[in-house]
Amino acid sequence: MKRSVFLGTLAGAALLAGYASAATLDDVKARGVLNCGVNTGLTGFGAPDATGNYTGFDVAICKAVAAAVLGDASKVKYTPTTGETRFTALASGEVDMLARNSTWTYSRDNDLKLDFVAVNYYDGQGFMVKKDLGVASAKELDGATVCIQTGTTTELNLADFFKENNITYTPVTVADDAEAQRQYVAGACDAFTTDASGLAATRATLPDAENHIILPEIISKEPLGPVVRHGDNNWGDIVRWTFYALVAAEEMGITSANVEEVAGSTQNPEVKRLLGLEGDLGAMMGLDKDWGKRAIAASGNYGEIFAANIGESTPIGLARGLNALWTQGGLQYAPPFR
Amino acid sequence: MAYVAEAPKESFRLSMLIYDTRFRSITIQVIVLILALLFVGWLTDNTIKNLAAKDKDINFSFLWNRAGYDIDQQLIPYTNDSTHGRAAVVGLLNTLVVAFFGCILATIIGVFAGVLRLSNNWLVARIMTVYVEIFRNVPLLLWIILAFTVFSETRPEPKDYKITAPMVELVKQKMTEEGETLPPDFKVTPRMVSSYADELEAAGIEPPQTEIFFGTVAVTNRGSNIPMPLLSRPLGGFEVAGVPISFSVLAVFALLAASIFVSRKLSRRAAAIQEETGVRPVIWWKNLAIIVLPVSLLLWAMGLHWEIPGFATDEFGVSKGFNIVGGINVAHSFTALLIALSLYTGAYIAEAVRGGILAISRGQTEAAYALGLRPGKTMRLVILPQALRVIIPPLISQYLNLTKNTTLGMAISYLDLKGTLGGITLNQTGRELECMLLMMLIYLILSLIISSLMNVFNTAMKLKER
Structure with a gap:
């Protein structure tokens, strides 16, 4: 009897495995x-x-x-x-x-x-910086600290862009947009990078939106x-x-x-x-x-x-x-x- | 005539497996083992089937692909052209470094807090109680986030350390007014600017933040920049799998080990003399000299100097760039994680230490007092060595906890093994199962190594019984 219960369990498990892709x-x-x-x-x-x-x-x-x-x-x-x-x-x-x-x-x-x-x-990936940083192009970001959302394509594009232009950066990897925004506003990074649409959305929620600019470079296809x-x-x-x-x-x-x-x-x-x-x-x-x-x-x-x-x-x-x-x-x- | 009954013939019946106590326990063990193996087999089979249903396989070849992302804290050379495997190693080293320093700091904090909690001084004992209870009863994650927030919210931004053109102009003007003749290419240093802080403020210019410790350490809201030791005449080195190994560092360590060996020999001789004559020769300054002098000489010979962190400047002293450069940059994610982990684990170690001390009978203290030892020496020479035997086993589990808790660093973007292999690599490659399995395996091995090392130490410290 014990055996039949056990076999029954096995059969049930096999069925469950089968149902996963209905x-x-x-x-x-x-x-x-x-x-x-x-x-x-x-x-x-x-x-x-x-x-x-x-x-x-x-x-x-x-x-x-x-x-x-x-x-x-x-x-x-x-x-x-x-x-x-x-x-x-x-x-x-x-x-x-x-x-x-x-x-x-x-x-x-x-x-x-x-x-x-x-x-x-x-979309395409862009950069947002504070106006008083005095930067007009992403290529001037040599040595900057950049906030970036982890697990995204932007993370890889960023590495490629800086490599291609032969400049360096320090990444600050954050889990989501809200955290990235907090770090960026607190000044933990000079620039925030994500899809240009996301930058526009983030900028719109900042109380001093006019003090932030989105740089003209679009560095990828998104x-x-x-x-x-x-x-x-x-x-x-x-x-x-x-x-x-x-x-x-x-x-x-x-x-x-x-x-x-x-x-x-x-x-x-x-x-x-x-x-x-x-x-x-x-x-x-x-x-x-x-x-x-x-x-x-x-x-x-x-x-x-x-x-x-x-x-x-x-x-x-x-x-x-x-x-x-x-x-x-x-x-x-x-x-x-x- | 004696009648000898024939011994009943032993015959094995299947029911004996259950009813015969000689076999029952084996039967049960075999059944449980089979069930356990079947369960593991079912888990594996189910996983593979479900992966196959999603068109996925188990494949670790992604470890040799280009990673493509950057890591801010790297103890071995790493670029985004390196492989995912190397990124995992960089992460593992980040885990190890925070765990290593965390264990040391936690032990120091724990021993002090544990001993002081038993102090006769009411205030000190209460403060330690408050420390232990606060840290043990609030989740570690909150402490980590708090520590990180304190650093990143209270410290000034790097740009506040910058020396701007108006500052340079004003300083030059003031110096000229004070009767100095300045050449046209005169360069203003941060120290000159900070000595005119009042004049700057009077002119409506916010004076720059100054670096602490005589202008050598800058703590911004991004990280701490500390001076980096450099050698002008290094001994060269070689590379193993892309990891540079410097002969200079090896030489310093070898010399240090030799010095320690000699000084221990000296101490043993002193102990022998004390045994013989009852008078212990004064050797502490000899020991100090043996350890410090040769290493200092070697470092001097290799031309040790320090790279002070600071902004790059133009020819007049105006700061350029976004970040303080030079020196060693310690990210706040590391500092915050280290502080939170060691304070948290230190609280637990304090309790283990207190328990260990309380386990030693009061008679030991009284005996030591009777011999004329002062309380400090009693604790150091009599109580703690004995208490150590009780303390070490719980200490092992605290070290293991600390090492595993480093994974919480992901909350503040500390790229340890969980952040690289279990975070970015997992996300970019989509190999969840492989990354998780590999990560679990690595943490398992790490924990086993730590506990076996500590067990060796424990055996060495154990009471030797004959």
């Missing part, structure tokens, strides 16, 4: 909540507001996916992750997707077994985008096309305000397909017809999300630049919905 879509639907990995706090991109609700440019993607899959943009459980913990949280299944300014690189895509499904922000686990293509497609639905919506002039109106009046076949009035695009991904409409209604199209969280009318004040639509000289380009 389809994410089914898990999310069964759970009724989307687990989304976000930043611990980067104003504009992903940070809790005064009432504790997460808002931001990256967070809006979580909301759009939740709206598309579950039909309710509020059914998201936000898990704050640091640069160190984010990929482990995703790989272990703690979160279903990451929407947390993470740079798409070759080794992350292949070696870490992740899938970057799209680029929601084309395509930031949502990430899913490698191997579950269906789930990857859902996140990818939810994002592209937002971009396409901007191209087609569909906003959160007029989405119902457009749905009622449009004669454009592609708009009809996107909004589920024609064809069965949703079913191809295992979703219902209205997924696109709900995703757009959640926080608006790509342009609306940009303007509301990080655009020029916000304290962060980022220009669209590379992130304008391709029709306006930018790189945001949604593949056709057909």
Whole structure:
């Protein structure tokens, strides 16, 4: 009898091991909540507001996916992750997707077994310094102490940049943006380096923003985008096309305000397909017809999300630049919905 | 006729494994061993299966790849072109150096606090009690962060040490007013500037911060810059696996060891004379001379001088650059970690010392007093050597704790083994399991080495029984 109990345990364990890689879509639907990995706090991109609700440019993607899959943009459980913990949280299944300014690189895509499904922000690494330091270019930072977030691509870019320019620096490695900001403000480092968008966000939260400048050098390419686990293509497609639905919506002039109106009046076949009035695009991904409409209604199209969280009318004040639509000289380009 | 009953034939039945006390304990042990092995096997198998399900394998080849990141405190040469393996070694050395100095400091603090806690002086004993209780009852992490915050928030920024052009102008002007003729390429030194601090303040210029210890040590909010010993006539050296080994340092240590050997011989001779005649010859100054003189001579011959830290300056004495350069830069993460670890562990060692002393019977003290020994000597020569036998075993575990607690340095960005191998390398390569296993193995080996060394010491100190 003892033996059978033991064998039973073994068999159970083997089954458990097998269950680990079930389809994410089914898990999310069964759970009724989307687990989304976000930043611990980067104003504009992903940070809790005064009432504790997460808002931001990256967070809006979580909301759009939740709206598309579950039909309710509020059914998201936000898990704050640091640069160190984010990929482990995703790989272990703690979160279903990451929407947390993470740079798409070759080794992350292949070696870490992740899938970057799209680029929601084309960024580059920059430096912020205090104005009274009297520095106008990153190349003048010879011998400076630089605050840097550990576990990031910026850490490696920084080493490369200083090496390439034959200058030296002292690194101060910190775990997250908040700590980096504290050290930078306290003067523990001369310069703070991270993605230029992150610098703008950090600068916006400083009480004396006018005393800090972002140096003109952009020393790297940082395509930031949502990430899913490698191997579950269906789930990857859902996140990818939810994002592209937002971009396409901007191209087609569909906003959160007029989405119902457009749905009622449009004669454009592609708009009809996107909004589920024609064809069965949703079913191809295992979703219902209205997924696109709900995703757009959640926080608006790509342009609306940009303007509301990080655009020029916000304290962060980022220009669209590379992130304008391709029709306006930018790189945001949604593949056709057909 | 006597009837001899035939002895019952021994036959082994399976049930005897359970019901026969001769076999039962072995049976149970075998079953538990099998279960334990099966559990380990299942864990390994499950790990490999789950890794395979995520398309991952166990592979340590990343240790030979380029690391690509920089480490601020490095005891052996390291650049971002070095491998992840070398970064791990740099981290390990950082762990070892803080653990080594931490153990020494904690022992000193602990012995003093432990002895003083038993002092007859009410105030001293209470102060030590307060110290022990405060440090034992607040988490170590908080002490580490507190120590770091105190340094980084209270000390001035490096730029406050800078000498600016207006300062140089004013100092020159004042000196000219005082009737000195200055050549056009006259260079103003930090000392001149600080001697005109009042005049600077009167002119509305904040005078620069001055370095402490006669202008040799600067403590900024980033780190402490201390003078670095340099040799103008070094003896050369060689490299082992990229680690430079200097003959000069080896020579100094060899000479020091020889001196100590000679001085011990002298002490033994003194003890023999005391045994014979009852009078101990005065030898302390001879010992001191034997240890200090040869090494000083050697250092002088090699041309020892000190590199004083300070800002780089232009030809007029105006500071340039962002940081104080030259000398040895000790980051505050190291200092704070060292202070917090040694004060925290020192509190525990103090308790071990106090327990050890209390374990020695009162009769020993009274006997020593009866022989005419003063309290200080009684403690040093009679009580502590005996107490040591009781103190050493708990001391071993405190040393182990201190070594393992160095991993908390990650809270203040101290790049020890946990910071390099278990932090940045793990993040950049995504090899969580490999890094964790390797790190656990290294800490295990480290702890075993420390405890075996201390066990050797313990055996040497143990009461020799015949």
